[in-house]
Amino acid sequence: MSQQIRKERVAIYPGSFDPVTLGHMDIIHRAAKQFDRLIVAVLNNLSKNPLFSVEERADLLRQATADLPNVEVDSFRDLLVNYLRQKDAQVIVRGIRTVTDFEYELQNASINQSLNPDAETIFMMTNPKYSYLSSSVVKELAHFGGNVSDFVTPEVEQAMRRKFSALADDNGQQHK
Ligand code: ADP
Numbered sequence: 001m002s003q004q005i006r007k008e009r010v011a012i013y014p015g016s017f018d019p020v021t022l023g024h025m026d027i028i029h030r031a032a033k034q035f036d037r038l039i040v041a042v043l044n045n046l047s048k049n050p051l052f053s054v055e056e057r058a059d060l061l062r063q064a065t066a067d068l069p070n071v072e073v074d075s076f077r078d079l080l081v082n083y084l085r086q087k088d089a090q091v092i093v094r095g096i097r098t099v100t101d102f103e104y105e106l107q108n109a110s111i112n113q114s115l116n117p118d119a120e121t122i123f124m125m126t127n128p129k130y131s132y133l134s135s136s137v138v139k140e141l142a143h144f145g146g147n148v149s150d151f152v153t154p155e156v157e158q159a160m161r162r163k164f165s166a167l168a169d170d171n172g173q174q175h176k
Contacts, residue, residue, distance in 0.1 A: 008036045008037060009036045010035065010038075010039065010087060011037070011039070011090070011092070012038075012083065012084055012092055012093065013039070013040045013041065013094075014041045014042075015041075015043060016042070016043055016050065016057075017060075017061055018050045018051055018057055019052055019056075019057060019060050019138070019139075019156045020057070020153075020156060021133050021134070021138055022153070023095065023133040023151075025065075025153070026126070026127045026129075027093065027124050028040060028065060028071060030124060031093045032068050032070055032071050037071075037072070038068075038093070039087055039089065040065065040072070040073045041076050042054050042073070042074070043076065044076065051163060060155060063153070064153050064156070079115070080092065080112060084116065084119050090119070090120060091119075091121075092120070092121045093122050093124060094109075094124070095124050096124070097126040097131050097134075105123060108121075109121035109123075130151075133151055142157070142160040142164060143164055
């Protein structure tokens with residue numbers, strides 16, 4: 001009897017993750033159930049002005065996903081479709097919160113499809129609990145001392161506290 005070898009189903013969840021929120025984590029948990037391997041890939045995006053470095057963002061993601069055996073964390077600066085080929089992955093996972101997300105994501109998915117017809121983008125609807133949640137909202141809240149414990153892991157909360165207090169110290173030095 002011929003044995004059929006099933007190709008491993010690998011998906012990439014790309015994003016800025018500056019920093020990872022419980023909204024991202026919800027997508028990661030759900031996507032990890034659908035694929036053999038899920039690679040959460042931090043985009044080294046030159047056009048944004050991130051709070052955390054790529055390494056810091058990847059470390060926070062590694063801590064948050066340590067209990068998920070089929071999830072790995074990586075970073076990339078290449079075109080997403082090239083990165084997909086490099087990882088022998090077939091699927092791009094993206095989360096959708098709003099109609100605005102959808103319009104932006106549709107445009108990206110269409111471009112990626114034309115660049116690599118084998119690349120399939122799969123959209124996962126946000127958990128309504130997190131539909132308003134974004135890294136920007138969390139950073140703004142933390143910056144003004146608001147409570148972010150419902151939105152991020154304790155490690156991310158601490159990392160933001162440290163980052164904002166270091167930035168405040170730097171500003172203080174400059175204004176001396
Ligand atoms: P990007 O700069 O690539 O949009 P983000 O880190 O903001 O990076 O988001 C990465 C992905 O996670 C995107 O597909 C985004 O729509 C999705 N996402 C972000 N926050 C949530 C959330 N609260 N619920 C569901 N999906 C989310």
